[in-house]
Every structure is written in C-alpha cells, then in structure tokens.
Amino acid sequence: MEPTTSPASTISHRTSTRISDDVATKELAAQIADRLRQAEQLVLPLDETLDILDQLQEFELGRFLLHNRGLNGYWTSYIFRNAPEGPVTPLEHWLLNDSLLCQARERYHRFKEEIAGRITEGAALASIPCGVMDDLLQQDYSGVEDFRIVGIDIDEESVAYARENAEQRGLSAHTEFEVRDAWKLGVDGEFDLIVSNGLNMYESDPQRLTDLYRSFHQALRPGGRLLLSFLTPPPPPPWVAPEHAAAWEKYDIPEADLRRELSIMGDIVQVTYLNFSAEDEVRAQLEAAGFTVQAVRYNAGGVLPIVTAVK
Ligand SMILES: C[S@@+](CC[C@H](N)C(=O)[O-])C[C@H]1O[C@@H](n2cnc3c(N)ncnc32)[C@H](O)[C@@H]1O
Structure with missing residues (x-):
C-alpha cells in the first residue's frame, strides 16, 4: 500500500466515543424535545417519547446515538458482542436484547x-x-x-x-x-x-x-x-399498512418493540444510516x-x- 500520514492514535480521542452526561447533552436533548413537541406526527404519544428521550441520556450508548445519529466502530462492536462492562439501564438492556439493531x-x-x-x-x-x-x-x-x-x-x-x-x-x-x-x-x-x-x-x-x-x-x-x-428497505409499519403485517413477521419483532424502535431511531435520534x-x-x-x-x-x-x- 502507498504510505499515508501516520494516524495519531491517542487515548484522548476517545472522549468523542464515551460521551458524559454533560451540559452539551442536556442542551441537545432540550432541542430534540422542542422538535418533538412541534412534530405533527409521532410513532408514540409525546409523553412516552419524551420519557424515552430522558432515558437515552442515562447511558453512554444512548448519548452517543443522540449526538452522532449513528454508530461508530466502538458502539457497533459493543452491540455485536453484547458484553456491557457494568449494569445497564432498562432501555439499554432493551436496545441490546430486543431491538432491531441487535438483530444485526x-x-x-x-x-x-x-x-x-x-x-x-x-x-x-x-x-x-x-x-x-x-x-x-x-x-x-x-x-x-x-x-x-x-x-x-x-x-x-x-x-x-x-x-x-x-x-x-x-x-x-x-x-x-x-x-x-x-x-x-x-x-x-x-x-x-x-x-x-x-x-x-x-x-x-x-x-x-x-x-x-x-x-x-x-x-x-x-x-x-x-x-x-x-x-x-423495510415494509411500512403494520399499523400504517396492515397488508404488510406478514412481511414484518420476517423481522420477528413484536409491534410494541417496533414502535419503540421507530420512535427512538426515527422520531428522536433521526439516524443517518x-x-x-x-x-x-x-x-x-x-x-x-x-x-x-x-x-x-x-x-x-x-x-x-x-x-x-x-x-
Ligand atoms: C457502523 S461502523 C462499522 C464498523 C465495522 N465494519 C463493524 O462492522 O463493526 C461504520 C464505520 O465506517 C467508518 N467510516 C465512515 N465513513 C468512512 C469512509 N469514507 N471511509 C472509511 N471508513 C469510513 C466509521 O469511522 C466507522 O468506523
């Protein structure tokens, strides 16, 4: 391979992966909450959606998703290995064990x-x-x-x-x-x-x-x-297009979990991937x-x- 500039692989860069529960996260969450309050349509009721937004701020993976609207290599590995270092919150447990994300x-x-x-x-x-x-x-x-x-x-x-x-x-x-x-x-x-x-x-x-x-x-x-x-491309949600309910069976995900997934990844995080x-x-x-x-x-x-x- 042709040589390129050597990367500076220092530990200090990792602060961008391990995001603390700081002022920047609170400000971002407040902006997301404002956007959610103004949304014409949400997958879940507003109070439930705002509660999930609060819960996402309680763990590093949730905070990373809010800030980056996607996953980097570290968090992809964390999900694939499903080996959290310590206790997890109920929402993180759900993301790691019941979400579509963990099906990958x-x-x-x-x-x-x-x-x-x-x-x-x-x-x-x-x-x-x-x-x-x-x-x-x-x-x-x-x-x-x-x-x-x-x-x-x-x-x-x-x-x-x-x-x-x-x-x-x-x-x-x-x-x-x-x-x-x-x-x-x-x-x-x-x-x-x-x-x-x-x-x-x-x-x-x-x-x-x-x-x-x-x-x-x-x-x-x-x-x-x-x-x-x-x-x-996934089919439209079964509550929007009941004729696609059978197609959702392939994903083997209960409707309540699918709603939660679409609320988190769509309404709240607006993932870019x-x-x-x-x-x-x-x-x-x-x-x-x-x-x-x-x-x-x-x-x-x-x-x-x-x-x-x-x-
Ligand atoms: C979702 S992760 C997947 C990483 C790994 N393949 C895995 O399965 O765990 C996406 C990765 O793509 C990298 N990436 C994004 N844009 C890229 C580009 N233009 N060239 C090379 N890597 C890129 C990111 O830095 C990140 O590590």
Missing part, C-alpha cells in the same frame, strides 16, 4: 463464518471500514502462519481501538492499519478478501456506491472476494464496478443479506 448481531456471526473459510496460508484479508475490526480479529488463525490482516477506516479513534483489539488477540504482528477514505484506497490488486460492513448504509447516492465498490474491486487480486452487507438498497440495485452496482455476484445470503427469516462478489 446474527448477521455479524454469519459474516464471521464466511470469513473463516477464507483464512488460508498467505492470505491478505482487509476490513473496510474496520471499526474495531472484530470481523477479522475475532477469528481463529491457529492453523496458518503466513497471513496479513489490514484494517482501513477514516476514523483515527476507531483505528486506535482496532490496534488495541489486535494486541489483545495477540495478532499485532500480522496487522496493519491505515486511516483512509474507503473511496480513495490507493490500493491495487493486494487483497484476497475485503469485508465491508456498515458503510454503504450511510451513503444514499447510487453512483457513490458504485464508486465505493469500484474502489474495493481495484484493491482486490484477480479472483479475490468481497463480503458485503446491505440494508433492504438508513439508506436502503434492494438486492437488484446492489447487484447492478457491484456488476458496474466489475464484480461477479456469486451469492446473496439472507438469514432464516429472509432479511439482513450478505453478498459474496468475486473480482
């Missing part, structure tokens, strides 16, 4: 299984965006000696966590990290596998998505593989980028797909 944990485990099959002697494996890089670091490399693990993320803080993760897993000697934009990788034909989870859902422009996949294509060796997740793509669109973008789509695998309910595409 199942997909993370399918991802891991698919990656395991690609760990071979001499393999160069990349995670883009790597976040804390659990996808490649929580693997068993005991049967191989010569392998390379490369983590690329635009966020220095996430890369700092990933470095620490690699050390804890005893994999530092095999890992390299770069703070880079995934659209400007500057890598040519180096990787046997690229895994990419959690970036395309922040991008709404189809052309930018094709460009992202082209950047991955260029970084792979001929015959190399891309493992990619994407979010398919909800850019959905249909399978046809993802296939077309990958093909335009030069890939051959080999498989699109869904979970048992028929949601949360993973694509395998080959260069």
